[in-house]
Amino acid sequence: MSRRRSSERDGRGHSQRQLRVGEEIRHLLADLIERGNMRDPELxxxxxxxTAVDVSPDLRNATAFVMPLGGVDEARLLAAMRRAAPWFRARVGERAGLRYAPEIRFELDRTFDEADRIGALLRRPDVARDIEEE
Known part of the structure; x- marks a missing residue:
């Protein structure tokens, strides 16, 4: 039997604290990337x-959703981000003011691709016809 977070069981979503900490981590990561002080030359x-950071209810795990500008070299940059995850964790831990520095996992943000796919579906003639009838 799989374990589910309490927020998934009761359908409420993330707590206010999770959202606030996720947004703070997002800002810290963006600042670190912008400064470019990483050892990895690819970064x-x-x-x-x-684009977003999801934090677990215990604030010990975070998933950062990232997207390279223009979607160029996604796989290469994602691999570099994953290699640099311990460095990012240490820097976030120093600046975030949390009791525990969260373990950071990087994933590509696919919401833009999904939005494009839905937009293309809505522009199809047979779908546009159905929408106009309502």
């Missing part, structure tokens, strides 16, 4: 957007 000078 120095890279234009990477941190």
């Amino acid at each position: 120095r000078g890279a234009s990477i957007t941190v």
